[in-house]
Amino acid sequence: MTGSEPRTAPSAAPLTGPAAPCWVTLMTRDLETAQRFYAQVLGWSFRPGRLGSDFSVARRGEVPVAGFVTVSSAYRVAVAWMPYFSVDDADVAAARVRERSGTVAVGPLTLGKGRGVLASDRDGATFGLWERTPPSLSQPAPDDHAHAWLRLRTRNAFDAAIFYGEVLDWANGQPGCCDVAYEGDEVIVRCEGRPLARISSGAVESAVDPLVRPHWQVQFPVADVAETVAAARRHGGAVVEERGGLGGTEVTLRDPDGALFAVTDVRTPLDPGAR
Secondary structure (H helix, E strand, C coil): CCCCCCCECCCCCCCCCCCCEEEEEEEECCHHHHHHHHHHHHCCEEEECCCCCCEEEEEECCEEEEEEEECCCCCCCCCEEEEEEEECCHHHHHHHHHHCCCEEEEEEEEECCEEEEEEECCCCCEEEEEECCCCCCCCCCCCCCCCCEEEEECCCHHHHHHHHHHHHCCCCCCCCCEEEEEECCEEEEEECCEEEEEEECCCCCCCCCCCCCCEEEEEEEECCHHHHHHHHHHCCCEEEEEEEECCEEEEEEECCCCCEEEEECCCCCCCCCCC
């Protein structure tokens, strides 16, 4: 399937360091409908995955940018966008999750040429771990753009930073490792010196609204937010939340299957006004 011209905007360079965000995956109930929606909204094209008909890979031009998985027959998890973090040993990382009161839902499981884990932190935010066994789709393609920012909305940013820091071995002093910085009420995660994720306090574990519960939000930089939002509405999506500031605009959207994601014209998670 081939969509319209890409609406995604250039941003930072991809990462290969240990414990860096390395991939994002959409868990969906209807693969064909999801592919059609994101092709029209973000300009992606799709190719079948190597793991069977329940998998496909979204591409911007010739560059892989995201995985799509049919949850009805692949994994019994909620419809959602999920970030993956690169790890050297999936067994060790999964054990660290359990030791720190997180939950391992699936894995470590061999998938193609890598090993994956689906987990949630102690506040309920879901994420994935991927053991780097090259060549694999968890490794960024040879391209000069990153394709998504991450933001964790959680109960307490400082507690969450400790959890992920211990699980992923952030700030270990080794070359290429991810580091964290406390800035006001937020934590900024930098990998290879570049900001890739924000961790924000204030989420409520028992909230009915999924935007208020602890969760990882995947944010896609786009060239024109208004055009992207209009395309989402035309093709069955809905606007959930809009934020703006000096740095740009961020709009949270719901796709036709209910998965939440954000589009933004903010070029880095540290731009003024980014939410």
